Amino acid sequence: MLSIKNLHVNVGDKPILKGLSLDIKPGEVHAIMGPNGAGKSTLSHVLSGKAGYTVTEGSVSYYGQDLLAMAPEIRAREGVFLAFQYPVEIPGVSNIYLLKAALNAIRNHKGLPEVDAMDFLTLVKGKVKLLQMDEKFLYRAVNEGFSGGEKKRNEILQAAILEPKLCILDETDSGLDIDALRIVSEGVNSLRSAERSFLMITHYQRLLDYIKPDVVHVLADGRMVKSGGPELALELEEKGYSWLEGQAA
Amino acid sequence: MSTSVQEIENLISQGYKQGFVTDLEADTFVPGLDETVIRRLSQIKNEPAFMLEYRLKAFRHWQTMTPPDWAQLKVAAIDYQSISYYSAPKSKKAGPKSLDEVDPQLLDTYKKLGIPLDEQERLAGIAVDAVFDSVSVATTFKAKLKEAGVIFCPMSEALVEYPELVQQYLGTVVPPGDNFFAALNSAVFTDGSFVYIPKGVRCPMELSTYFRINAANTGQFERTLIIADEGSHVSYLEGCTAPMRDENQLHAAVVELVALENATIKYSTVQNWYPGDKDGIGGIYNFVTKRAECRGRKAKVSWTQVETGSAITWKYPSCVLLGDDSVGEFYSVALTNNLQQADTGTKMIHIGKNTRSTIVSKGISAGRAQNTYRGLVKIAKSALNARNHTQCDSLLVGDKCGAHTFPYVEVKQPSAQVEHEATTSKISEEQLFFCQQRGLSAEDAVSMIVNGFCKEVFRELPMEFAVEAQALLGISLEGAVG
Numbered sequence: 001m002l003s004i005k006n007l008h009v010n011v012g013d014k015p016i017l018k019g020l021s022l023d024i025k026p027g028e029v030h031a032i033m034g035p036n037g038a039g040k041s042t043l044s045h046v047l048s049g050k051a052g053y054t055v056t057e058g059s060v061s062y063y064g065q066d067l068l069a070m071a072p073e074i075r076a077r078e079g080v081f082l083a084f085q086y087p088v089e090i091p092g093v094s095n096i097y098l099l100k101a102a103l104n105a106i107r108n109h110k111g112l113p114e115v116d117a118m119d120f121l122t123l124v125k126g127k128v129k130l131l132q133m134d135e136k137f138l139y140r141a142v143n144e145g146f147s148g149g150e151k152k153r154n155e156i157l158q159a160a161i162l163e164p165k166l167c168i169l170d171e172t173d174s175g176l177d178i179d180a181l182r183i184v185s186e187g188v189n190s191l192r193s194a195e196r197s198f199l200m201i202t203h204y205q206r207l208l209d210y211i212k213p214d215v216v217h218v219l220a221d222g223r224m225v226k227s228g229g230p231e232l233a234l235e236l237e238e239k240g241y242s243w244l245e246g247q248a249a
Numbered sequence: 250m251s252t253s254v255q256e257i258e259n260l261i262s263q264g265y266k267q268g269f270v271t272d273l274e275a276d277t278f279v280p281g282l283d284e285t286v287i288r289r290l291s292q293i294k295n296e297p298a299f300m301l302e303y304r305l306k307a308f309r310h311w312q313t314m315t316p317p318d319w320a321q322l323k324v325a326a327i328d329y330q331s332i333s334y335y336s337a338p339k340s341k342k343a344g345p346k347s348l349d350e351v352d353p354q355l356l357d358t359y360k361k362l363g364i365p366l367d368e369q370e371r372l373a374g375i376a377v378d379a380v381f382d383s384v385s386v387a388t389t390f391k392a393k394l395k396e397a398g399v400i401f402c403p404m405s406e407a408l409v410e411y412p413e414l415v416q417q418y419l420g421t422v423v424p425p426g427d428n429f430f431a432a433l434n435s436a437v438f439t440d441g442s443f444v445y446i447p448k449g450v451r452c453p454m455e456l457s458t459y460f461r462i463n464a465a466n467t468g469q470f471e472r473t474l475i476i477a478d479e480g481s482h483v484s485y486l487e488g489c490t491a492p493m494r495d496e497n498q499l500h501a502a503v504v505e506l507v508a509l510e511n512a513t514i515k516y517s518t519v520q521n522w523y524p525g526d527k528d529g530i531g532g533i534y535n536f537v538t539k540r541a542e543c544r545g546r547k548a549k550v551s552w553t554q555v556e557t558g559s560a561i562t563w564k565y566p567s568c569v570l571l572g573d574d575s576v577g578e579f580y581s582v583a584l585t586n587n588l589q590q591a592d593t594g595t596k597m598i599h600i601g602k603n604t605r606s607t608i609v610s611k612g613i614s615a616g617r618a619q620n621t622y623r624g625l626v627k628i629a630k631s632a633l634n635a636r637n638h639t640q641c642d643s644l645l646v647g648d649k650c651g652a653h654t655f656p657y658v659e660v661k662q663p664s665a666q667v668e669h670e671a672t673t674s675k676i677s678e679e680q681l682f683f684c685q686q687r688g689l690s691a692e693d694a695v696s697m698i699v700n701g702f703c704k705e706v707f708r709e710l711p712m713e714f715a716v717e718a719q720a721l722l723g724i725s726l727e728g729a730v731g
Contacts, residue, residue, distance in 0.1 A: 048686050051678070076688040084686075088679040092701025098687065101697060105688035141701070158687065 001026050001197060002067075002166055007058035009039075009046050016042045018222035019058070024166070027194040031208055031233065032201050034219035035241045040201045041085065043219070044170045047199075048082040049075050062166070076102075077109035079165030083155035083172050090142035095154065098142050099124060099161050106162060127160040131187045149180035156187040167191065169200045173207040185210030205237040218244055278335040284308065287436055290335050294405050297412045307425035307435035314429045320592040321621040321653055322561055324534070327499055334437045334470075397453050399483075400445040404472050407443035414445060418476055422505035422542050422569075430501040431538045438472035438503065446481035446512070455711055457486040471502035477512035479545060484515040486714060500559075502537045510545025510572065519714050521558035521721060527728075529588030532560025539566035543575035543601075551578040552595070553709040555718045557725040560589060565623065567596035570604035570632075577606040580706040582718070584699075584725050585618030585650070594624040594655075599632035599665070608639040611703050614650035615726055621653040626667055628660040635665040643673045644702050646695065646726065696723035 002024040009017035016039045024030055034040055046053050047060065049072030060067040067075060090098070104114045115123075128135055131153050143151050152172055159167055169188070173181055188198070188211050200211065208216070208230065216232040217224050218241070225244050226232065278286060287308055291301040316327070394401055400411065407415050425435035446452055477483055500522065508514050516539075525532025535558070541550035552566040562585075568577025579595040597606035606626065614620040620643065628635045643652035658667055676698050684694030700707070700719050707715045 050682055072682065072685040073688055073690050076686050082686050084683065088677070088683045090680050090683070090698060090701070091674075092704055093697055094701075097701075098684070098697070101689060101693070102684075102687035105690075105693070109688070162687070 001063050002199075003059075003061040005059050005061075007046070007060065008056045009042055010054045010056055011042065011052065015056070016053075016222055017046070020219070020223055022217070022224060024197045024199065026165070026197055027192075028215065029192065029198040029200065029211065029213045031213040031216045032199065032219050033203065033216065033233065033236060038219045039222045040219055041170060044082060044168050044199075044201055047075075047166075047168060048072060048080060073105070074109075076162075077106045079163075081159050081162060081164030081167045083152070083159060083167070083169045085170040085172075085174060087143050087146075087151040087155055089144045089146075091144055093142050094139050095142050096124060096138040099138075099158065102158070102162060124161060127157055130160065130190060131157050132183050133157065148175035149177065149184075152176060152180065152184055153187070156184055156191075160187065160191060163196075165196055167196060167198045169198065169202075171201055171203065173202055173204060181207065182210065205233045208233050220244055278333045280331050280333045282308075282329055282332070282334055282437065286334055290437065290439075293335065294408070296405075296408050297416075299412070299416050300408055303420065303425070304436050307432050308437075310426050311429070311432035311436055314432055316429050320563060320623075321619065321655075322563060322590050322592050324561060327534075329433070332469075332499065335439065393453050397450050398447040399450065399452050400443065401456050402443055404438070404441040404443045404474065407474075411443070411445070414476070415443065415474065418505070418507055419474055420505075422507060422540050423503050423538050428538060430536045431503050434470045434472060434501050434503045434538070438470040441472040441502070441504075442475070442485075443473070444475040444483065444485065446477045446483045448478045449480040450478075451481065452483040455484045455486055458488065469500055471500075471504075473502070473504040474507075475505070475514060475516070476507045477509065477514045477548075479509045480511045481509075482513045484517070484711060486517050486519075486711060488519045488521070498532075499534050499536065502539075504537070504539040504566075506539075506541035506550055508541065508543050508545070508548035508550050508575075511547045512545065513549045513551075514541065515551045516541075516553070516566075517710055517714055518552075518554040518556070519710075519718055519721070520554065520556045520562070521725075524558050524587065524589050525560040527587050529560055532589070533558070534561045535559035535563065536561075537564040537566075539564060540569065540596075541567065541577070542569045543572050543577065543604075545572045545575070546601075547574045547576075548572045549576040549578075551580070551709065553580040553706065554582070554593075555703075555706070555710070555714075555721070556581070556583045556591065556593065557721055559591075562589075562591040562593055564593050565595050565625075567598070567625075568606065569598045569600065570606065570635075571600050572604075573601040574603045575601055576604070578709075579606075579608045579610070580709045581609070582611045582613070582703045582706045582722070583620060583622075584613040584722060585615070585620045586725055586728070587616040587618060589616075589618045591619070592621040592623055594622045596625040596627065597637060598625075599628045599635040599637070599662075601631070602633040603635075604632055605636045606638075608637070608641070609705050610639075610641045611706055612641075612643045612652055613646065613699055613702065613722075613726075614643065614652045615646035616728070617649045619651045619653070621655065623655045623657075625657040626659070626669075627657075628662050628665040628667065630661040632662045633664050635662060635667075637665075637667045639667075639669045640705075641669070641671045642702070643671075644699065645673070645675045646699075692723075692727065695726055699723075699726060 004020060004022040007017050007020045032040055055068055100120060107115060125135060133153055143154060172184060213230055216228055216230060218226045284305060287304050291304060423431050425432050442458060444456060475485060506514050506516060522533040522535055543550055550568050556562050566579060570577050577597050583591045583593050585591045595608055608624060610622050612620040612622055622641050626637045641654055645652055652673060654671055656669055660667055676695060681691055681694050685691060699722055707718055710718060
């Protein structure tokens with residue numbers, strides 16, 4: 001459902017992605033690891049439509065559509081979800097308000113009526129429980145005063161409500177303690193289905209202990225240099241990245 | 250606005266017209282201002298003698314004054330001799346003949362606000378023939394107020410029906426010499442609202458200027474006086490969300506509120522006067538003097554305003570807290586976009602003991618606009634245990650606008666406690682992108698964030714206004730993103 005072909009991306013004049021290719025089928029969980037500066041964040045930003053990146057070559061096809069030609073909010077409504085590495089705060093806007101507005105924007109796009117208030121409340125409360133969060137947080141402003149762990153859990157909560165088809169997790173494990181990591185992972189695992197794909201960006205094997213990937217890729221110097229099964233992650237943990245650097249894919 | 254409201258409105262303007270016995274030599278006065286003009290104005294309106302005297306005294310004083318220029322505003326010089334100071338109701342000769350002649354942007358806004366077509370005509374200044382219809386709604390409304398003993402009528406009617414009451418209070422909160430524009434208003438005011446709530450009465454419904462307005466001419470120099478007698482309660486709504494056009498550029502109103510012991514006045518304004526085109530040409534100057542006096546113990550006055558229109562907004566709704574335990578509140582959202590300017594805020598003057606005031610000001614700047622908060626918290630020596638809390642927040646949308654704050658705090662009583670908090674923030678790219686990534690368009694995101702910013706103030710508005718105000722904010726910010 002996601003097909004990235006030979007993607008070249010610049011930030012300003014600097015080339016970051018230098019011919020990246022990737023194929024993800026529905027229901028698959030892919031992990032992308034790699035050294036800092038490899039272009040992992042750039043990939044997640046380009047896929048979600050963040051401004052400031054120039055595609056100089058290549059294409060991204062999403063369910064047959066040209067993803068790069070779609071505005072960020074359209075991509076979102078078509079089922080692309082990015083769990084941010086550093087979720088931003090939005091004072092004055094409550095979490096529940098944002099959730100409802102987002103869900104209705106997506107439903108509207110699909111030609112569905114707005115969600116019934118009572119049904120929505122029931123849905124949200126259920127997911128909040130699943131992520132072991134306090135209901136009270138729903139009425140607090142988005143991410144305002146949240147700890148790192150709470151922000152990440154909030155991202156997964158939003159994914160649980162908005163039900164994306166492609167879920168990009170940008171270093172979701174960074175800044176999480178052991179318990180928070182476990183809870184977030186359980187949340188992600190509960191979202192796994194045959195219709196949903198995940199693209200997890202991470203530095204550490206640890207996350208992959210909880211969320212077992214189908215495929216592991218190594219992104220180095222703007223390109224995929226190696227792909228393999230879950231055991232590749234273990235190999236990286238042992239050997240680091242240097243044995244792969246300098247290898248063209 | 251529903252058709253029943255339109256009916257009431259037509260009805261009241263009909264009745265009002267009948268009050269004019271004298272015939273008009275001309276529909277509109279030739280531009281210019283001198284004592285003759287004022288005498289004619291007073292005569293046409295059939296005013297009691299004291300009113301003419303009041304006007305003339307104010308005029309003579311005005312002639313000795315110069316326009317103030319201390320505000321953070323660029324105001325083009327106004328030629329007071331080129332303004333016509335009276336226009337008979339229903340004469341809209343200068344107005345457009347049909348909606349086809351109206352600025353399409355304006356029409357677009359009306360549509361977005363869900364305003365029916367005939368309503369659009371009225372707002373765009375097209376002369377509407379008054380259709381005399383069945384009186385059911387209007388009668389019920391007037392009857393209810395009469396039953397409660399509430400007086401709510403045009404100022405011109407009050408001067409004829411209740412002259413002693415008017416004379417007792419007019420000019421006691423804002424004296425003619427108070428400032429340049431108040432002096433001018435005192436000399437040439439055309440009409441406004443007069444409200445009197447008797448002792449112990451809780452006004453059975455919210456009073457809206459919409460019910461009182463003279464159908465054609467929006468008041469250029471409006472004069473409003475509201476008196477809440479002991480133990481009474483009233484909520485008054487002024488304005489409307491739809492952008493109102495007027496060929497008169499200067500709007501210099503005066504509003505005086507008097508709250509006696511244990512009385513409460515809630516005054517809400519939603520103002521969306523035509524702000525001018527995107528180059529700032531043709532917008533309205535909204536220079537208003539609004540002041541309340543809490544004269545009795547435990548009297549309370551609450552000002553809530555949402556100002557999104559006008560080329561220039563210049564006003565400081567204020568409270569003088571004379572009575573012990575009296576309370577003054579000011580909640581404001583002032584939004585400026587494109588080339589609009591605002592210099593607005595409040596004055597809370599604490600004189601009695603144990604008085605309390607709350608100020609919540611939310612300024613939003615977008616486009617190339619300038620938005621200034623100017624507030625005064627003055628605690629007199631007599632104001633034992635005075636309390637004030639001020640929260641003054643600015644939000645900048647884009648990088649070409651400006652937000653300024655001029656707080657003045659004068660405290661002469663050691664037992665007073667005054668708190669001032671201020672924040673300035675921006676809608677960041679990160680916040681916008683986050684919302685977009687959740688499926689919201691950039692415009693919806695800005696609207697959501699701005700409404701969240703204004704929540705505290707919108708909470709104070711009567712329900713209907715609050716809903717309209719939120720929609721209005723979204724529309725006013727169009728074009729501010731990107």
